Amino acid sequence: MYTFERFYYFRPYRGKSNYWLNRYGEGAISxxxxxxxYTATGAADQRLQVHKVDGGCQLISALSTDFKxxxxxxxxNIYGSKAGSVCDFFPVYNNFDDALIDLLTVDAANSLYRIKLIKHNLYLTPASNANNAGLTWETASNADNQVWQLCASQSSGGSSGGDSTNSGGGVGPYGDYVYPTVSRKYSRTYSYSHPAMDIRDIAQDHNVYAIADGIVAYTQNSSGSWKPGTTSHDNTMESMGNCIAINHVNPFNGHSDNRSGAYARSxxxxxxxxxxxxxxxxxxxxxxxxxxxxTGVSSANHLHFSISVGNGSSLAPGQTGWIQIKFLPDFNPVYAFPEYSL
Structure with missing residues (x-):
């Protein structure tokens, strides 16, 4: 089953196609x-958010700049109103009839659905099972080209659950990274005094996932003692409990909302x-x-999750050791993980 507000890749022919639903173009979406x-790329051009609205859902491109x-x-969107009309992308604001979709279940266990444009009673249909094949809205048929598989990643074998080692807690919308948890609810969000997100433990999957490839910068035991190889630290940070910090090449680089910088630390x-x-x-x-x-100073199960970005060598993937959090250039995680909500 799919989950509203999560991102998926879509492939037709009951998931047997080698090609995926794709935005045709380059640069910013328009x-x-x-x-x-198109052939699998793993890029935002091929990820869609299942966004819940009254009466159905909308399939929102991950290239959108603001999901609120x-x-x-x-x-x-339908460019026209009749069978054979082209499927394209268009702002959903004041465009309810042409973007309202129902995902009709064919086989929930294998994440197979028909994509129905509700107000027009038409179904998303590829012209052929080929690279660069066009997509149009057509009347219903029993053909496999109208049966789409929703996948959390393009290497997950069609699972939409987001629990493989490739997809972690679900594919991120802006680049080569994944969500740190399957739970999508937080109890406390980012602020000046709390530059992080407290993610609630409400999913059946309680795992914490590394958001991207990287190198461990430091770790801490719940007692406040440090693993071998780290430098001395500020004792006020013992409240973090069992903690891991990872340095990455910044998967958010080039986006707005202060995500710029060569490196990132989660x-x-x-x-x-x-x-x-x-x-x-x-x-x-x-x-x-x-x-x-x-563990640490905490009153209930939750993951205190924060991200810092910047160009300084202290965030480079090869760097290890303690750096006080207050000295790191942090930003609000919800910008990079828009599925999270209160």
């Missing part, structure tokens, strides 16, 4: 860019177990690095 099939402002959200606090990785260890995107817990 009105009336066509939807086509409908004027900046580009969804699948920090995961209050986890249940003592860290099993050590400073200098390599971790892979989607690798399980722990489970949500309540």
């Amino acid at each position: 009105s009336h860019q066509k939807a086509t099939l 402002d409908e004027t900046k959200m580009f969804g699948l 920090i995961y606090m209050h986890m249940a177990e003592n860290p099993t990785v050590r400073p200098g260890d390599t971790v892979k995107k989607g690798q399980i690095i722990g489970t949500i817990g309540t």
